[in-house]
Amino acid sequence: MTARDTRERHRAATPLELFFDLCFVVAVAQIAGELHTYLGEGRSVTAVTSFLTVFFAIWWAWIGFTWFSSAYDPDDVPFRLVTLVIVTGALVLAAGVRQAFEEHDFALVVLGYTVMRLAMISLWVRAARSGAAERRTGYRFAGGLAVVQALWCAWLLLPVPAQRLAFAPLALLDLAVPVLAERASQTSWHPRHIAERYGLFTMIVLGESVMAATSAVRRAVDADYAGDDLYLLAGGGLLTVFAMWWVYFAAPAGEFLAATRRGFRWGYGHYLIFGAAAAVGAGLALNVDALTDEAALSAPAAAASVTVPVAVYLVTVWVLHVRPQHRAGWGRYPLPAGAALVLAATGTPQPVPVTGVVLAGLVTLQVIGRHRTGGDRTAGGTAVPEAAD
Structure with missing residues (x-):
């Protein structure tokens, strides 16, 4: 794996990236469908809070892969297989959308999110070990994702009121991982x-x-x-x-x-x-x-x-x-x-x-x-x- 040239001309989305996007939109459609259903039933608070919560998971997973693949995309067999694992995680998350809305049960959502994050951790470790990413940057990404994902899994054990209170701090911590990781060196996104x-x-x-x-x-x-x-x-x-x-x-x-x-x-x-x-x-x-x-x-x-x-x-x-x-x-x-x-x-x-x-x-x-x-x-x-x- 090597870093892509940030000045590369005619850098375009690959067929794998397009397929990745289409699969992720399946999850988006499920979330939007539940928003429609719950608003139609007059349950606006549940509709909006559940929509924002579940949408964050699918959006943030899409963000992580998109920026990584812009900087490091060897398009080889291991990279394609890991990408398909991420897609599988997105589909697992989509399968858990209704439970999240109806019962505030985020077990499948977090499971799908965990599958996607473990795959991303493996990509960052590979980038660091191969020298594509600066070692400190790659390992900071991998370590940060692992720590935050462990916290998300622990979040499942909290009672519902505590989950609602803890969601925003955990989401902010998730958003902070790239900011802190790139203090060592900026990734070569295009x-x-x-x-x-x-x-x-x-x-x-x-x-x-x-x-x-x-x-x-x-x-x-x-x-x-x-x-x-x-x-x-x-x-x-x-x-x-x-x-x-x-x-x-x-x-x-x-x-x-x-x-x-x-x-x-x-x-x-x-x-x-x-x-x-x-x-x-x-x-x-x-x-x-x-x-x-x-x-x-x-x-x-x-x-x-x-x-x-x-x-x-x-x-x-x-x-x-x-x-x-x-x-x-x-x-x-x-x-x-x-x-x-x-x-x-x-x-x-x-x-x-x-x-x-x-x-x-x-x-x-x-x-x-x-x-x-x-x-x-x-x-x-x-x-x-x-x-x-």
């Missing part, structure tokens, strides 16, 4: 490859949202429900997801990461982007259920299941992609303003179509901004990356 991997996963999760909403509309049609309100909802949902895709890819994240190397903040912040994108699909399906009287929740609650994650998505994209690039002129303002308008749409009679119209307006402003700057790929003003660390 900026444009990382940007592509995150972009691909964002697209796949948005696609899962489209599928969830489409399935809900199909169920309504199969039940002989048809009307202008259903068509407005379906059209507004599609417009929303299409615009979310457009907004994300309006800024060239690879160029920004190459200029700044500020990967931790950017990478960690995608917890909100991925989570919000998954939640939008559940929210759209929930609004269809509310329309057909299959969901036990109020109209404002159904509306908020779409408008809140969309607003979180817009603000996070603004914080990670737009604001750090020092856009000149009006280009720095549309996304936070759009998020405020989307939240205001919660109280309207047609919140999903209004949300779609607001996001379509944001896309229009981005296209106009790109045209005014002579076709610059970063819409809405001149982008000036921050100075490198």
Whole structure:
């Protein structure tokens, strides 16, 4: 195993990485499906807390492998086999999602997480022993992951109230492992490859949202429900997801990461982007259920299941992609303003179509901004990356 060249040209996602992403989205779909079910039953607190908890496990496991494979990817038989073990762990985790939501039983979730982490520990040990990673860095990663995973296993033994209190500190400790490990030396991750991997996963999760909403509309049609309100909802949902895709890819994240190397903040912040994108699909399906009287929740609650994650998505994209690039002129303002308008749409009679119209307006402003700057790929003003660390 050797370190990849950070200046390697045309570094692209491999077929193994694409397969890895698709398998992980199976777990994301399971989590989003349970969020939809529990919100529809009016159990909002359980729905949101369980969603955030289980989603953290699948997101963080995806993060760990993605950054490792960007820096060290020999694509040999041992690496492929370990990758498939990680995928197996993700599927075990997915199998435990319903138990986590229904009974607050995280045994299968932690088991799947443990399988994934043991596989990652083996990769870091291999990287350290082969000299691909600086030895202290590799062993710090391996040791840190082992210690935190042991704590997660011990977490299972706590009573439910104590588990809830201990989750956030343990999650923060998990997030601290890469920060502490890379104090010895930074791993050789590839900026444009990382940007592509995150972009691909964002697209796949948005696609899962489209599928969830489409399935809900199909169920309504199969039940002989048809009307202008259903068509407005379906059209507004599609417009929303299409615009979310457009907004994300309006800024060239690879160029920004190459200029700044500020990967931790950017990478960690995608917890909100991925989570919000998954939640939008559940929210759209929930609004269809509310329309057909299959969901036990109020109209404002159904509306908020779409408008809140969309607003979180817009603000996070603004914080990670737009604001750090020092856009000149009006280009720095549309996304936070759009998020405020989307939240205001919660109280309207047609919140999903209004949300779609607001996001379509944001896309229009981005296209106009790109045209005014002579076709610059970063819409809405001149982008000036921050100075490198």
